Amino acid sequence: MFEQRKSLHYRYELALELMDGNEDVIKLLLSKNIIRQNGTLLELDDNFLKFFEEILEVNEDINTSYINENIRQVKDEYMLYFLQASNDSERFKYLKAVKSALRKIGRITMRNIVDLNRNIENAFKTEPTYKIKLSKLENYKLKLEAIQQMIVQTEKLLNEDALTFFKTATDEELKYIKTELILDLTESRQNLIETRKQIIEYINQVKYQSKFIEKLRQLKYLRDQFEIKHKTNIIEVLSKTHSLAFEAKPFYSLKLSLESLQQEDVRKIIKKVINNYHTGVSPRKFVAENLTAVDLKVETEKEIHINLYEVKKNFKTSGKHLFDYIYEYKFPREVSFAERVTIYCQMISIFEDEFVISENFELHDKIEYALIYPK
Numbered sequence: 001m002f003e004q005r006k007s008l009h010y011r012y013e014l015a016l017e018l019m020d021g022n023e024d025v026i027k028l029l030l031s032k033n034i035i036r037q038n039g040t041l042l043e044l045d046d047n048f049l050k051f052f053e054e055i056l057e058v059n060e061d062i063n064t065s066y067i068n069e070n071i072r073q074v075k076d077e078y079m080l081y082f083l084q085a086s087n088d089s090e091r092f093k094y095l096k097a098v099k100s101a102l103r104k105i106g107r108i109t110m111r112n113i114v115d116l117n118r119n120i121e122n123a124f125k126t127e128p129t130y131k132i133k134l135s136k137l138e139n140y141k142l143k144l145e146a147i148q149q150m151i152v153q154t155e156k157l158l159n160e161d162a163l164t165f166f167k168t169a170t171d172e173e174l175k176y177i178k179t180e181l182i183l184d185l186t187e188s189r190q191n192l193i194e195t196r197k198q199i200i201e202y203i204n205q206v207k208y209q210s211k212f213i214e215k216l217r218q219l220k221y222l223r224d225q226f227e228i229k230h231k232t233n234i235i236e237v238l239s240k241t242h243s244l245a246f247e248a249k250p251f252y253s254l255k256l257s258l259e260s261l262q263q264e265d266v267r268k269i270i271k272k273v274i275n276n277y278h279t280g281v282s283p284r285k286f287v288a289e290n291l292t293a294v295d296l297k298v299e300t301e302k303e304i305h306i307n308l309y310e311v312k313k314n315f316k317t318s319g320k321h322l323f324d325y326i327y328e329y330k331f332p333r334e335v336s337f338a339e340r341v342t343i344y345c346q347m348i349s350i351f352e353d354e355f356v357i358s359e360n361f362e363l364h365d366k367i368e369y370a371l372i373y374p375k
Contacts, residue, residue: 001035001044002052012040067105067112067150074101075157079165095169102177105154106184112147113191116140120195124202130210137203144199148192151185158182304333306343312351315374322347322355322372323364341367348372 004010012026019025026042029035035042044052078101082094120140127133158166158178166178222228229235260266311329318325326344327337335343348355360371 001042002049005044005049010042012037012042015042067108068153070101070105071150071153071157074098075161079162083165083168091169095171095174098165098169099174099177102181106181109147109151109154109188110184113188113195116143116147117191117195117198120199120202124206130206130213134203134206134210137199137206141196141199141203144192144195148189151189151192154181155185306331306333306335308343308347308350311343312347312354315347323362323369327364337365344369 001010001015015026016023026035030037033045034048035044078094078097082091082098085091085094120137123133123136123140127136158181166174219228219232219234222231256266261270311326314329315322315325320328323344326340326347329340348357354375356373356375358371358373361368362371363369
């Protein structure tokens with residue numbers, strides 16, 4: 001019955017079939033006011049319906065009054081009673097109530113924002129009537145402002161109104177709950193910024209679409225009555241309009257790449273098209289020139305490779321720190337200072353576990369480097 005709570009046709013016979021014909025179970029649920037009967041239809045009691053929606057977090061209603069009541073109870077009752085209590089047992093009872101209320105405020109605030117975003121999306125995308133859609137979005141905008149005001153009241157409670165209570169109640173769990181609630185409120189405030197932008201954009205789109213549809217209906221009526229040319233300036237407007245919708249459809253030739261043209265199946269398609277058109281033009285074949293002896297000559301390029309493992313091996317027996325060693329190292333080819341700095345960084349990155357990186361630094365040609373020694 002809960003799965004079909006939005007349906008108005010849950011019949012008594014269906015419930016009897018689910019109970020395998022055991023009518024006593026249905027009568028028991030009716031006597032306990034768990035379900036209610038309306039003629040041949042059954043429905044879940046509102047209290048149980050609300051309970052299941054809250055537990056399963058599928059309630060679509062945005063309820064800010066519940067949190068406002070929690071804020072009032074925390075401020076005017078629980079915290080006040082805690083400060084007035086004369087023994088530890090009473091203080092613990094009211095402190096527990098404050099913790100529970102603060103947890104609910106953070107959880108329900110985040111839940112309300114999620115429900116609000118979902119309802120806004122559903123109203124804009126699924127509601128077919130423009131007036132109802134606009135009314136729903138305007139109401140959701142009011143609910144957004146109510147949630148925002150509720151966040152402000154909660155932050156004021158935590159940071160201003162209840163300073164005496166938080167200083168008196170030296171409880172570690174309470175401090176943790178307060179910190180988590182402040183983080184939830186900050187995240188909620190940031191989410192509401194995006195929600196406000198989205199709902200304003202949706203409202204503007206609905207208003208624009210509504211005006212456009214209304215104007216379109218008027219034009220259609222005038223056209224059906226054959227009065228559109230005499231009661232509007234449509235001829236003048238269309239003569240000045242150069243929109244793409246009124247332009248001839250452009251034709252763009254398709255240019256294949258050289259790689260595609262070299263494929264055998266593409267060549268067959270081109271020949272087939274030429275035969276269909278009967279142009280009488282045959283593709284001209286170009287013969288490539290013969291290769292010369294210079295083209296056939298093999299050219300080789302030599303590159304001297306720097307073996308970092310060999311550099312590391314010699315570094316371990318050098319007795320110098322790494323930068324000085326690389327700066328003075330005789331490489332098999334000419335190596336610039338910038339390239340030596342690069343080799344220094346590569347050595348550290350590759351052989352970090354085999355070096356001792358000290359906390360001392362030196363400066364060379366405006367470059368500060370760490371003193372690094374072998375292990």
